[in-house]
Amino acid sequence: MKSKSTKRIENKKKKMAALIEISRLNEYDRNLKKTQISEANGSNSSELEPSVKKPRTEAPIGDTVEQKTLLPELGPSGKPKLSGLELQELKKMLREKTTKMRQQPVFKLRDMGTNASLSTDLENRVPLFLSDLQHLIMYSQLGHHAPYSPARWCALEKFNKLSTTCLLVVENMTVNHYTTHENIFPFVSSTFEHKLEILAPNSSNSDVVRELSMVPLTATQVKKFSTKFGTLEDAVHRTTEVFDSVRSLFPIEKDKESKNGLSMDLPFTDRFPRTQLLLSGWQMVEENFPLPIKGLMETKYAGYVLTKDRYEDVTPFSKMFGIDCEMCKTTIGDLELTRVSVVDEHLNTFYDTLVKPDNRITDYLTRFSGITYKMMRNITTRLKDVQDDLRRLLPADAILVGQSLGNDLHALKMMHPYVIDTSVIFNITGDRSRKTKLKTLTEEFLSEKIQEGQGGHCSTEDSLASLKLAQLKLRKSLYFGDAVMGNVHNEIRTCPELGTYNYATSMLKQTTKLDKTALVVCPEEITSKYKYCVDKGAEVRQQNEKIKFFSEKSCKEVVRKMCDSLGMFSLNIGHVKLQEGQLEGTKVFKNVDKWVKEIYEKMPTPGLVIVLFPGVEGSNGCCFIQLKRDV
Template sequence: MKAFLTKREERKEKKKQKLLALAKMVQLNDSDRRETAINQLAAQTGEIVSPNDDDGFVKVTHKKKPKSIKPAVTVPEPLTATEDGPQTKRAKLAKTESIDESNSDTATDSTTEEHQRLKLQLTEEQYKDLRRQLRQRRRELENVPMLRLREFGQRASIDMPQEQRIPIFLTDIQHLLMKALIGKKSPCTPDRWCFLEKPLRLSHSVVLILEGLSLYHYLSNESKFEQTNKIFQTRLEIVLPPLKEGSIIEEMAQVPLTNVQAHKLIEEHGSLESAVEMIKDPTLLVKAIFPVIEDGTPAETQKNTLPTGEKFPRTKLLLSALQMVDEGYPMPLRGELSERFKGYVFTKDNYAPVTDQSPMFGVDCEMCKTIVGHNELTRISIVNEKFETIYETLVMPTNKIVDYLTPYSGITPDIMNAVTKNIKDVQNEVRELLPPDAILVGQSLNFDLNAMQMMHPYVIDTSMCFNLTGIRRRKTKLQTLAMTFLKEAIQENLDGHDSVEDSLASLKLVKKKLENGLEYGDEILTQKKRIHDIMRLAGGDSIKNNLLAHASKRDKKTAIITKGSLHQQMKDIIVKAEEHTISDTLKSVSLFELDTNKRAINKAREIALEHSLTITNLRLCIEDFRPDNTDKTVTKLDKWIDKLWQTVAHNGMFLVLMGGSSECPSGVAKIAIKKNAIAAAAEMAATTPINF
């Protein structure tokens, strides 16, 4: 029995020594990381960072030299005995840690000798304390919010060559803010372009909008934004709405939804996701990309009655610019997409704003494979809302056909023998045929437009607004949709598909949906509606917190600060928000309309810490960027950004949107999460593996 206790004590002693070796290596690695983080922080702020020995957090001084940082894991004093360099220490500790836990006498002897040389000894109390510290360190690492770019985000970086860059959209930023405010329960996530870890650990979010400062202005004066460049590592190209609409602030203001607002929207629209989409204009960014000519009529007066029999606006089925890019629709954007769609033409030179009365046209194309290795247009059909065929023609591809794809296209060599019309002829005829506010309808219409080599701003895709699988990315075939909802059998001809038949089916499906409601034909929205109805009938109130994750903080406060007056539409949004505030005394949205940009910045610095989300909208004019004013303007903006950054609390997210210039629709999105040296070291430790 005594021998067993000896072996047990021996194994426990080895475990202590291995734990101590791990702690020593963690300490050495953290020391290096912390030193790097402090140097980076000092470079960003121009201040000297030193440790606060009372609580382990850093404090900022201005003239003193930095001292050594208190380690995240404290090794007991008797254990720090060697004066070798860091690399030698790591080697020795690695050797100690790698000792086998077997009962080998040789291993025991070498372990004992090494421990004695390094004077590594732990009492039982020190052993327990060390375990506690390591557990605490792991918890700290788990509580650090981080932002990591995914492939789409990396492609948007302004560090990428222009010809390879694909911008993100304002909707992407909105989804990021939704995730920051609500966390995992957010109905809109930024997963398309980034991954936000530990969103609920963010202390608050501060957004600064610089209307009038475009991507061109920034890149032309990038070196002059000295402090700004030190703050931000994430710098992305972004497409923003036209400046004249002032819709940047309006779009951002629709992000924070209180619990009561969300509950009401769910009642009206079946799900929060559909509600968020319903209150947005899907063409907002499309207007910044395509040549849409406004007629000067205020947006509120453009709204008209719905066509007879339709239950909701057809414009709500239009794809947004973000959806069009994701689905591969041809878009007149710069960078990689401009090369991909080189040679494509617009369906009109200029477009009119789309309305609830804009006419819809069903479109379908058939293609054959050519010698260049891809499919080219061989037939196109267009039908109107009266289900009349208004355009139908065969097209001779530019390149030689090598596969007619007859089972799908219905095209044969005999059919193509007498065809002389080419794709340029088709493009000219389509441009003459379509009105400037036409809405094109089709199943996976991106393939048809690519075959036509044409770009169009207003499209409804039946593969996206109908869904039978309950999975958004898994699309249902047109043949199945037609049988399910129209009770019509299509694509049964053994000689191939009929493009007139397919275009009619797509148009009929959309009209059927408009007659029945937004959830019709969409299993995802239908399921959410069912769940909500069940919970509502059961008298449950948890639906609010389940969707918005506001169990502890209920309604989050938002501040909107702007130079000048907001549009009436924006004020209406705020009024509606206030109508549903739970507290009678606490305002959910605070609005400050100030007369100068400087006063707006000062107000933001004053109240940012009191709100979960602070949006500050500054307005710059053309005169600010004239040659004799540019340096002064840039210096002033750089100073304001730096001051606002100093106001942001630790773990706060700071987002600067530069854009809205009438000369350039592209802007810059800069994003940073503020961390002290301890948090920065923790983040580096989480992303950098420790080798034992």
């Protein structure tokens, strides 16, 4: 297959050859006209000229000169020199082409997107979330009016020049299906420039439609619905605008007694649900928390374990535990765990132990860790023992609280889904990227002093301080102690994502607010899910005429309907589901490649085309993205 640079050079050669041919024809026409004029003049004065004695048998010398002048003069670069009208025409053509190119939308990956690319080595690859793809789709429709931006992983320039966006979801397809049978996907492989791995939900109760269709409430929306309905729990009951949402990165079992996690009473100490302080999945990525990402579990996170094999739904009554770790430097040149302390909500010590690292300690870092040689002399507890203890002691819905908690979990080599990070929920700088020290937060908000002694930090003291700060915020308000969340303008511009991940609104409703329309085509059982994510199962009312739903019986019919309707809607979603039996052979892969080709060829330009293999539990998915431009 020819490289892009080779194709560009060949195209330039063809253009130059065409220009030379045009110049040659123009020169020939000019010379012909001159000859005709001279012959006409010659016939008028033929009487004055002597007659030719013999007919010519060979071309005159002038003809040879004329033929030479048909080839245009070449410049220093070897390209033909143009002048006059030809030069003006060429400049005009180039100006028009440049103007047209500048008006074309542009899609490109940022570093986080490149890290998720299938061309990145598996050990260094970090998959994207389905929410990342959702943010791109919304941005392609709403641009800067979208509640979330895809800027963390990609850039879409001139989104307003897009004629349409098309998403094809092929459920039960995984990244392994593509990578092991890439030759059976010739069109997808050759046409789509960007191929990215997507993190598959790790929960049996997860659902692709819900993951794509539910958009977490922004801070502004939290205020709006809380003011209008009193609480978000009440808003869930009283309006079709707000849905409850469950994160499915970890293996979380659905609570059968609480119907869809609906409204519950609060502990008498809390003014709002503590679940609103939990970090979302992508916030945990941003804060460098260890996560059970397939591929990284075998490489970067080798030896890491989950705090539980299965988790329960987190609720406003889930217990909080403050946690802090101390580390020392060892012969591997890195820090290893030497002490861990956990305190419960009653501020009692829940677990506290010194830990002997697997490698010999070279620097106790006593002025920071508080650890000394004497303390460690008779310690036999290992990291594996600590992991086993915490896995046994912590409840399945425990909420861990700490300052820069990701560092502590890395020291423990453990992963946990429900975390509150005091360095995120408290901010006195007004800049989310600038973290405030725990010592400063404790003195500012609790009027207490910690880390005062000369003997270094105490992990019990630090874990208590973190837990007290979280409890104080729960007694005050969601915006207490946070300069970023303190005024609504900063909420919108600086950090809209810090609303709540536990409540959501409809993506389809959001994307059709600004004179946009949406089409959803899928089998009937999947269509009902998309409808639920618009109006909670109620009949789609007249004001939602912008959203059209079509149910088809087969995958072929879904694709055919998509092809027939492209260009009529600004957002087009086609969703097909392959059964396990269909995935046993390779015939279905050829069909998928054919479906993608049919849709792509029918797409108007410029258009954004996204194909999603969402993956299944235990196997990640992937997506293919291509911006189809005007030729």
